[in-house]
Amino acid sequence: xxxxxxxxxxxxxxxxxxxxxxxxxxxxxxxxxxxxxxxxxxxxxxxxxxxxxxxxxxxxxxxxxxxxxxxxxxxxxxxxxxxxxxxxxxxxxxxxxxxxxxxxxxxxxxxxxxxxxxxxxxxxxxxxxxxxxxxxxxxxxxxxxxxxxxxxxxxxxxxxxxxxxxxxxxxxxxxxxxxxxxxxxxxxxxxxxxxxxxxxxxxxxxxxxxxxxxxxxxxxxxxxxxxxx
Amino acid sequence: xxxxxxxxxxxxxxxxxxxxxxxxxxxxxxxxxxxxxxxxxxxxxxxxxxxxxxxxxxxxxxxxxxxxxxxxxxxxxxxxxxxxxxxxxxxxxxxxxxxxxxxxxxxxxxxxxxxxxxxxxxxxxxxxxxxxxxxxxxxxxxxxxxxxxxxxxxxxxxxxxxxxxxxxxxxxxxxxxxxxxxxxxxxxxxxxxxxxxxxxxxxxxxxxxxxxxxxxxxxxxxxxxxxxxxxxxxxxxxxxxxxxxxxxxxxxxxxxxxxxxxxxxxxxxxxxxxxxxxxxxxxxxxxxxxxxxxxxxxxxxxxxxxxxxxxxxxxxxxxxxxxxxxxxxxxxxxxxxxxxxxxxxxx
Ligand SMILES: Nc1ncnc2c1ncn2[C@@H]1O[C@H](COP(=O)(O)OP(=O)(O)OP(=O)(O)O)[C@@H](O)[C@H]1O
Ligand SMILES: [Mg+2]
Numbered sequence: 063x064x065x066x067x068x069x070x071x072x073x074x075x076x077x078x079x080x081x082x083x084x085x086x087x088x089x090x091x092x093x094x095x096x097x098x099x100x101x102x103x104x105x106x107x108x109x110x111x112x113x114x115x116x117x118x119x120x121x122x123x124x125x126x127x128x129x130x131x132x133x134x135x136x137x138x139x140x141x142x143x144x145x146x147x148x149x150x151x152x153x154x155x156x157x158x159x160x161x162x163x164x165x166x167x168x169x170x171x172x173x174x175x176x177x178x179x180x181x182x183x184x185x186x187x188x189x190x191x192x193x194x195x196x197x198x199x200x201x202x203x204x205x206x207x208x209x210x211x212x213x214x215x216x217x218x219x220x221x222x223x224x225x226x227x228x229x230x231x232x233x234x235x236x237x238x239x240x241x242x243x244x245x246x247x248x249x250x251x252x253x254x255x256x257x258x259x260x261x262x263x264x265x266x267x268x269x270x271x272x273x274x275x276x277x278x279x280x281x282x283x284x285x286x287x288x289x290x291x
Numbered sequence: 292x293x294x295x296x297x298x299x300x301x302x303x304x305x306x307x308x309x310x311x312x313x314x315x316x317x318x319x320x321x322x323x324x325x326x327x328x329x330x331x332x333x334x335x336x337x338x339x340x341x342x343x344x345x346x347x348x349x350x351x352x353x354x355x356x357x358x359x360x361x362x363x364x365x366x367x368x369x370x371x372x373x374x375x376x377x378x379x380x381x382x383x384x385x386x387x388x389x390x391x392x393x394x395x396x397x398x399x400x401x402x403x404x405x406x407x408x409x410x411x412x413x414x415x416x417x418x419x420x421x422x423x424x425x426x427x428x429x430x431x432x433x434x435x436x437x438x439x440x441x442x443x444x445x446x447x448x449x450x451x452x453x454x455x456x457x458x459x460x461x462x463x464x465x466x467x468x469x470x471x472x473x474x475x476x477x478x479x480x481x482x483x484x485x486x487x488x489x490x491x492x493x494x495x496x497x498x499x500x501x502x503x504x505x506x507x508x509x510x511x512x513x514x515x516x517x518x519x520x521x522x523x524x525x526x527x528x529x530x531x532x533x534x535x536x537x538x539x540x541x542x543x544x545x546x547x548x549x550x551x552x553x554x555x556x557x558x559x560x561x562x563x564x565x566x567x568x569x570x571x572x573x574x575x576x577x578x579x580x581x582x583x584x585x586x587x588x589x590x591x592x593x594x595x596x597x598x599x600x601x602x603x604x605x606x607x608x609x610x611x612x613x614x615x616x617x618x619x620x621x622x623x624x625x626x627x628x629x630x631x632x633x634x635x636x637x638x
Contacts, residue, residue, distance in 0.1 A: 193385035196347055197399035197444070198374040207401070212389050287428040288388040 072256040079246060084266060086160050086241035090232045093164050095225060098171035102224075103217075105131065105172060106179025107205055113180075115188060117201050134173040139231055142166050143238055163240030167231055171224065178220035186212045215286035222278030226271050233267075243267050292359065293320035294484055295344060295452065300353035302339055313339045314350070315508040321501075323451075326478050326485045328495040328516075330531055331505030337488045338382060340505070341454050344486070345377040346370060358451070375403055378445030378483075380455040384437045386429040392416065392440050393425040399447040415443040419473065435466040442473065446483075453477065454486045459494060471498055492535040496520070496596055504528045520601055521566040522628055536603045538562060541590040542632060545605075551589075558607040565602045565627040572625050582618055584608050605632070 066073060073080070105127065111117050112124040137145070143166050147157040150165040186209055194208045210217070233244020247263035250256055302314040314336045321327045329337050342348035343355050346362050355362040357373065365373055386395050393412050400408045416422055419439035429437055438458055445453055455474065459467040475498055477483050487499060495502050495516065503513035504527055512525040523529045533539040542560075545551045565572075578584050590605040622629050 187385070189381060189383050189385040190387055192347060193379070193381055194387075194398075196345055196374055196377075196379040196381075198371040198403070198448075199401075200371065203402070207398075208387070212387060214389060285389070287390075288430050 070258040070262060072250075072259050073262050076250070076259065079250070080243075080262065080266070083241060083243045083246040083263070086245075087229065087232050087243045087267075087270070089160060090164055090167060090235060090240060090242060091225065091228055094167040094171055094228055094232075097164075098168040098228075099175060099221065099224070101168070102172045102175030103179055105176035106183065107209065109176060109180040110183040110209065111201070111205065117191065117195070117204055131173040131176055134169065135177065137170075139166070139170050139234055142170055143234070147238075158239040160235075160240050160242075163232070163235035163238050166238075167228065167235060170231055171228055174227065175220070175224045178224055179217060182213045182216035182220050183209050185216055215282050215288075218278055218282040218285060222274055222282070225274050225278075229267060229270060229274075243270075293356075294323045294325075294358060295319070295321040295486070296354075296356040297340075297343065298354040298356070300340065300343060300350045300355070302336070302343070302348060303351045312508050317353075317505075317508075317510050319503055319510065319513065321484060321486060323484055324478070324482060325501055326474070326487060326499045328499035328502035329486065329488045329505060330490060330492060330495055330502060332490060335505040336508040337505055338456050341456065341486055341488060344452070344454060345374045345379065347379075375399065375448040376450050376452065378448075378450035378453040380438075380441045380445045380453070380458045382456045382460070382488075384429075384434075384441045386437055386440055386444075388429055391426050391428055392421060392432070395429065395440055396443045396447060399444060403448055405448050411447070415446055418446070419443045435462050435470070438462060438466075438470060439473075442470070442477075446477065446481075449481075450483060452484045452486065454488075456488045457490070458487075460489070460491075467494070468497075474498060492531045496535055496594075500597065504531065516596060517566060517599055517601075520596055521564055521626075536592050536594065538590070538592070538603055538605065541592075541605060545589065554607060558609045560632040561606050561608060562630045562632055563602075563604045563606055563622075563627060564630075565604075567599045567626070572627070574622065574625065574627060577621075578608075578618065581621065582614055584618070 109124065109127060109131070112120040112127070114124075116124075134142075146166045146169060150157045150162050153165055154162050156162050190212060191204055191208055194204050199207060230244075232240065232242045233247070236242060236245025236249060243263045243266050247260045247267075250259050252260055297317060297319045300314055300317045301312070304311045304313055317336075317340060319327075329341065331337050339348060343350050343353075343362070344357060346355075346365060349363060357377070360369075360373060362373065387398065390398065393416065396412045396415050397408065400411065405411065413425075416425060419442055421436060421439055421443070424432065424436065429440065432440065442458070445455075453474075458474070459470050462470065471494060474485060474487070478485050485498075487494070489495060499516055501513070501515050502519050503510045504519075504525060505511065506527050512519070512523070512528045519528060520532060523532055565574075575586050575588075578586050586606045586608045588604050588606050592603045593600055594603075595601070619629050
């Protein structure tokens with residue numbers, strides 16, 4: 063405690079703020095990951111099955127979905143925050159605060175994750191999909207027992223990537239009062255010249271990223287039965 | 292009633308600006324218990340054709356009848372039931388990398404009424420000789436072992452039809468023989484009809500009772516195996532057959548010898564093919580007695596196809612060749628076919 067007080071004076075004074083900010087970051091990340099991840103996964107699967115060579119090809123549907131995903135992918139998050147505000151107000155009753163920040167986060171994560179999922183699933187050898195059909199699997203069977211299973215390792219890698227970018231996005235959510243570690247680093251550390259606060263916020267964010275990366279790598283390896291080494 | 296009946300099948304693929312006719316007006320009847328070979332060079336349309344059997348490919352035109360069902364009209368549950376009855380061994384194995392060998396073999400039985408599924412997995416793994424590998428993943432197996440898994444998997448639901456698309460093309464000769472014997476055993480012991488795609492006539496010879504030869508989307512010749520080997524009609528069929536009886540090699544080797552080149556100036560060279568009982572016919576003596584010509588054998592090869600001897604001789608003839616048509620007719624009456632070998636074609 064003495065050491066912290068000596069070298070990181072402002073941090074020592076704002077420990078509750080750090081706990082609060084860490085919690086806010088986790089809250090935004092986890093809730094967005096669950097909702098956005100689920101919807102993104104569904105969109106990604108739809109892109110694959112309705113797309114070219116898909117098991118339920120539907121050109122018009124695919125083209126529209128593909129365009130929509132591209133459109134949302136190209137909106138800068140900071141602009142999305144502003145544009146989406148009226149919609150957020152309808153959904154959560156307010157456009158300010160941590161929960162309000164989750165709405166634009168989800169909307170940003172869906173197209174990003176959907177593309178990642180699409181790429182992961184397109185990596186599944188089409189021959190295997192055809193073999194499953196030849197063995198009598200239904201379309202749902204092929205999605206759950208072939209695509210999601212064969213692509214699992216790659217899906218986990220994509221999820222890690224998405225989670226890490228998501229933590230990056232939560233930092234910007236501070237501008238709508240979302241709070242979090244990023245906000246702490248900028249609003250208090252940077253604006254009030256408390257460099258030690260910025261530094262410790264950064265370290266906490268890095269630790270978070272690091273944990274996600276390590277756990278993700280372990281899971282991805284454990285589910286990868288194609289490359290043994 | 293044939294078990295599989297393909298009627299006037301046409302399959303066209305539309306690519307950007309051109310249309311590719313992969314299969315043109317093919318009709319085939321495959322009976323229960325047949326091991327029906329389909330041979331042809333790469334790109335002939337073999338894989339595309341057999342994929343209509345379980346509706347992996349819907350023909351552009353034509354009818355597919357499998358066990359009295361109109362396959363093109365099958366949907367949903369009915370289609371899946373048919374697919375459970377047709378085992379498919381794919382050219383590139385197509386095993387699921389995320390599942391163990393046992394799980395791969397189990398896969399087609401999911402959602403079926405097949406009895407004692409767990410025990411059946413063990414039985415099938417033993418049948419293909421992979422005991423001990425149950426918990427390995429496909430990436431840990433050799434090509435031949437993967438092919439065995441593919442065979443076990445294709446047999447999971449006691450199929451009545453097995454389609455094998457180049458099941459042995461990636462294997463060494465010894466493993467190829469083992470796999471072929473395994474297929475033969477499956478056919479004989481379980482009565483499974485096999486449709487076997489290959490580009491090796493040797494495979495056809497060891498296994499099939501009937502064969503269709505495909506070229507550029509068309510079936511150019513189809514017949515039972517003895518007729519095809521003893522009396523091929525199409526040039527392509529002859530090419531395929533000659534790759535297996537070594538005649539091509541023999542002629543090439545002979546044509547490089549000077550002694551032979553001299554002989555070929557005065558004598559003419561014939562390929563003589565005979566089948567079964569005609570093997571006992573003393574035709575060399577006959578030719579001398581009847582036509583006053585002396586024939587000598589410069590190369591000979593006899594093999595057994597489904598227990599029937601098939602002879603392939605290369606002979607030279609000197610003497611009265613003005614009567615050659617008469618000689619041919621005489622031999623043909625004794626089920627022996629005589630074809631002149633054209634020297635200009637060699638080299
Ligand atoms: N889905 C497809 N779209 C377009 N063209 C196709 C498709 N499938 C096959 N073809 C074409 O149809 C022709 C026949 O192909 P197919 O795979 O049936 O040949 P094959 O006889 O099985 O050859 P191989 O011995 O090399 O396996 C080829 O020219 C191929 O390029
Ligand atoms: Mg093929």
